[in-house]
Amino acid sequence: MIIGSFLLCYQHLFSPDEALPVQPGLFSEMVEVPLDIFNWGISSYPLTVENYLIFQNYEVLAPVAQEAKTYFFGAVIGLLVSLGIVLITTFKRYHFIGGMGLVIILLTLSGVNSLNIGSASSNFSLIILIIGFTIPGMIIHVFYEHISLLRRSLIILPIAWLTVVTLLFLSPVIKPALLFSENIGLTTLGIAAIFLLYVGHAVMGSFFLLLTKLNRGVGLKISWHLIVFTAVYLLLLLALYLHYTGSFSFPIIYPPLFPLVILAGCLGWFEVKAKLDQVPQPFDWAIIGKSLYWIGFGITAMAFWKASFTLNQPMQDFLDHWLLYTQIAMSLLFFFYLLANFLGFMNSGKPVDEVIFKPKYFAYIHMRIGSFIALLSLIVYADGVIAPQLSTSSTNFSADYYYATDRPLEARILFENSWIRYRHNSKAKVTTALLYQEENQLTLAKKQMEEAFEWDPSVAEVLLAANMAHKRNRYFDALFYLEKGLEMFPNNSYIKNNLALLYSKGNKGQQALELLNEENPYSPILANQIGLQVKHLLRIESLPAPGKDKIARINTLAYKNLMGDFTDFTMTAEARDAPLIQQAILRNQWTNQTTAPLAQDIALVDSLYSHEQQTALQQELRLTRVIRSYQAHQIGEALKYLNGLAIDFKGSAGYFHAMAAQVLIGEADIEKAANELEMAEMMGFRDFKPYHLPILYFGGKKDASFKVADKYELEFPEWIKAERDSSASSKPASAYFGHLAELNRATKADFIPSLEAMEEGPLKVIYTHEILFKKGHWLTTAEIDQLTSYLLSHEDLDSMYIHELAAIAGQQILKAPESPILQAYFQDDTPLASNPYFTPMVLMAAKEAPSTDQRYELLRNAAEFNKDAKLWLTMIQAARDLGLTGYVKTYMDELSQWVPPTKLQELMERED
Incomplete structure (x- = not known):
């Protein structure tokens, strides 16, 4: 008696639905968040990536045999x-x-x-x-x-x-x-x-x-x-x-x-x-x-x-x-x-x-x-x-036996007969529908749910009917089932949750949040509430605290990334987590901030990739790897992976080319960014913004800029009209952007006059910093000091960063720089060539390379992106040292395409 009473109470209080489990299933939606924002003075260019929002939809699972x-x-x-x-x-x-x-x-x-x-x-x-x-x-x-x-x-x-x-x-x-x-x-x-x-x-x-x-x-x-x-x-x-x-x-x-x-x-x-x-x-x-x-x-x-x-x-x-x-x-x-x-x-x-x-x-x-x-x-x-x-109870005994012994046909027949004889029989009806579904008899499964709604459906029957309709893309049928279910069970959190998610799909965010508006929501409701607020940008100022709930924290990470804030917690993917949870944690956490060494994180994402079978999820994992590389300032690696993604996933190639263009804009490589934008448009990318037009225009794709502007009804910025209309007055912004677009391939004879000709103001400060960052190796010590003093005269700049950047520009080896920005370019006090556009750092890393082979490989990787003449000449010299005569001639021919022969000869003589 004591055992039976205890088991009865325990079953009712702690596992009432164990035989017919209703559990939250996971699905994700993406929200666009800024990974970085590049302010080039005349416009801000966001580097946007997608973050996961994880939602939990209650689903009725197959009955569990209670053997x-x-x-x-x-x-x-x-x-x-x-x-x-x-x-x-x-x-x-x-x-x-x-x-x-x-x-x-x-x-x-x-x-x-x-x-x-x-x-x-x-x-x-x-x-x-x-x-x-x-x-x-x-x-x-x-x-x-x-x-x-x-x-x-x-x-x-x-x-x-x-x-x-x-x-x-x-x-x-x-x-x-x-x-x-x-x-x-x-x-x-x-x-x-x-x-x-x-x-x-x-x-x-x-x-x-x-x-x-x-x-x-x-x-x-x-x-x-x-x-x-x-x-x-x-x-x-x-x-x-x-x-x-x-x-x-x-x-x-x-x-x-x-x-x-x-x-x-x-x-x-x-x-x-x-x-x-x-x-x-x-x-x-x-x-x-x-x-x-x-x-x-x-x-x-x-x-x-x-x-x-x-x-x-x-x-x-x-x-x-x-x-x-x-x-x-x-x-x-x-x-x-x-x-x-x-x-x-x-x-x-x-x-x-x-x-x-x-x-x-x-x-x-x-x-x-x-x-x-x-x-x-x-x-x-x-x-x-x-x-x-009494008689139907006996039928259910037999049906449970056949179900437990893996004989679904017999079990389905008995359960169906059981419901026909006694209608208040939810498990029998749900099991019948699920077994029909397993047999791929979807019409009969649908009929079972329609019959259930003609009588007195249970919560499980309401959820199953709605989910089955949703899977058949019958949105309004699913909506009908859940709304009717809510009328019968007005306080049932399962139905409220699923109906809120369905409202969200129909872009009824306010109605969805009203359904989930509880004072102390439990885990799935809390996570969904945060996710819906972020998705629909509603009540964004009063986001509930996620507590210890993992999915709520994932959605909170997406919110913080959207707002450009750091979180007061960090997340780590665990082996016991579902694959979707692991991927969401990596993507959202690495978008916010990284906590582990790069090599460890890359090994983790590669391991997940090797075990993933679905192509779409493989694509997302590789994109997560790009984000992690970018956060470590591995610009070259990030761009190479984006190129690989565009090749392997043709359907999303336009998106990846556009993302590569955003990364290149951040490095002020306007020419390559324009090429990527043109390729993105050819591959189906349509989300062009007005700030893309100057990139195409100054990146050598003027015709493409006009075409994109007309096709997508975009207006050129006012400052660029002087370039298009001879009657318009000249704009300093236009001249500045032209100089910035040419800086990647410019020599000292090009960028110094451009700098001197610029008017005082924020644009000149930005251009000065870019010269120090990319072209510092062209400058004498006096010129570096002059540019440094000019930058330090502006109190809003980080003086420590400017001093250490000037030291790198002068090719002075720094041990453990104090500036957090520059620390990413060093590993164990050794300079890294992770950003091919940070030319002084690349040349420093080349000098520290332990062998000629490694020096050549490092320079060659940087030269794939960077058109700096001195960088190329250093690479050519390394090729000569290795006896790669054929490559030397090829490199010289390529270099002569943007450096005039006379100037190239002069540079070679100076290098000698």
Whole structure:
């Protein structure tokens, strides 16, 4: 009893949907956030990337076979029935015959013939079971009635269990123990029905016993207490009865009835003790009656547990209905019994409790007969629904067995038949639809859900119907199911959550957030709420704290990246995380800030890539690698990977070319950026902005700039009109941008005059910094000092960074620079050539290279992007040192394309 009650309470409180799990599934959407913003004075150019927003949509999963619990249930019921038979052997003659007859009837209900011993559904199994369970008890009762209970148990229990083992051994069916444990459920229901009938007036009886004991020698009018208590109790039972029969329901949440079973069972114990003292019993020892009572209580608790953990709704409804019928009928007649026999002196203070079951006027047996008549009336009023409940419970036992033994066709047929016979049967309907779906019979699966909505769908049926419609791209059908479901279950968080996500898909962000507007939302709701606020940019100023929830933190990272802020937490992808979660953490965290060494992060993303099979997810992982490389100032690597992505994923090539253009704009390589933008347009990129037009125009793609402006209805900036219209006045911004576009290939003779010709202002400061950053190796010490002093004259600049940048421009080796910006270009005090446009740093790294081969490779990689003449001449010299004569000629031919021959000759002589 204790075990059964504990399991029942635990099942209801902690795992009510274990057999038919409803769990949040993951899906993602992307939000564009700035990875970097480049301010070139005349315009800001954002480098945007996509961050993950993870949403959780509740889905109904396939039922989970409860094999372990079913085995345990079967073993416990078998043990309790065997113990009951031991106790029955102590009954007096006629009572023993009646008891054994009842045992045989209950064993007949066990469905043991389904073990198919001898032939299909033959009676051999039942005969063996009856012999093994009853014959030893009969022999003991007839010939050895004097032996103790312990000896009876040592004889009957082993034989009973040996009988079961023999049946299971002889059975040819799959998992016979599971089949036996399932089918014994009908026997359990029979015993539970008898016990519930027995304790039908336990609450009333124990209350009256308590009143009479408290009233001894006092003489209070306890009759009024009894009348009031009875009225309240019966009215509550009647309200539950009307609700369960569908006649009338109050607008409240009705509690489950299993606490009433536990209450009645515990209170019935006090009645049992009174009956043992007052009523003649068919046994000599009181311990027999007490033990039988606790065995019945235990089996009843196990029956309720079985209905709960298998979600066998017909079985649960049968137990609930029978409980209400017996409580109402027995309590009502017992109340009349008490009034008829004790009203005259129950208030006298006499020990009425000692004779409560002894009256002759309205005898207890007559009260029982009247209760049966009332019970039948209640059954008839409920249209005899307990009959289909009982038969459908048995069908579900078989369906669960076939499902657990991987025979979906048989299980589906039985579950479908079960729902047809009894409609309040959610698990059967959901399982039928899911099994049809597994068989790829989508039309029939859809029909199952339509039928469910014609009656009284459960939450699981609402969710499944909506999800199935959504997967068929029937948006409005899914919306209909969820909105109807919300009308029936207005406080159900699962339906609210899924409906909010569906509203979001229909661009109804405000309605979606209103559904999720809870004071203390739990994990999936909280994460979805943050995600929806970021996606629709609603209530963005009051984002809830993510707490420790991982998905909420992922969405918060996306929000912080969108706003350009750092988070006060960091995230690390773990092996136990789902692949989507791992990818989202890496993307969003690396967009915000990095925490681990580059080599470690690259190894992690490469490992995830090697295990990923879906092409789309592989693409996203490679793009995440680009972001990590960019954050480490590995500009060359990032651009190479973007080029590889454009080649491997033709469908997204336009996006990758556009992203490469954004990276190149950040390095002021206007020429290559223009080439990438032109290629992006050819490959399908359409998200052009007005600030792209100057890039195309000054990058040598004037015709393309006009074409893009006309095609996408874009306006050129005012400052560039002087270049297009001779009548317009000259704009300093136009001249500045032209100089900036030429700086990559310019020599000292080009950029110094350009700098001197510029007007004072922010544009000149930017251009001066770019000269120091990219062309510092062309300058003398005095010129570097002059440019440094000019930059330091502007107080808003970082003086430490300017001083250390000047030292690098002068080719002075720095050990552990203090500026965070420049620290990224050093590893273990060694300069890195990670940014090919940071020419002084590249040349420093080349000098520190341990071998000529490595120096040449480093310079060649930088020269793929950087057209600095001195860089190329240094690379050519390294090629000569390696004897790569053919490459030397090729490089010279390429260099002469942007450096005039006379100037090239002059530079070569200076280098020599």
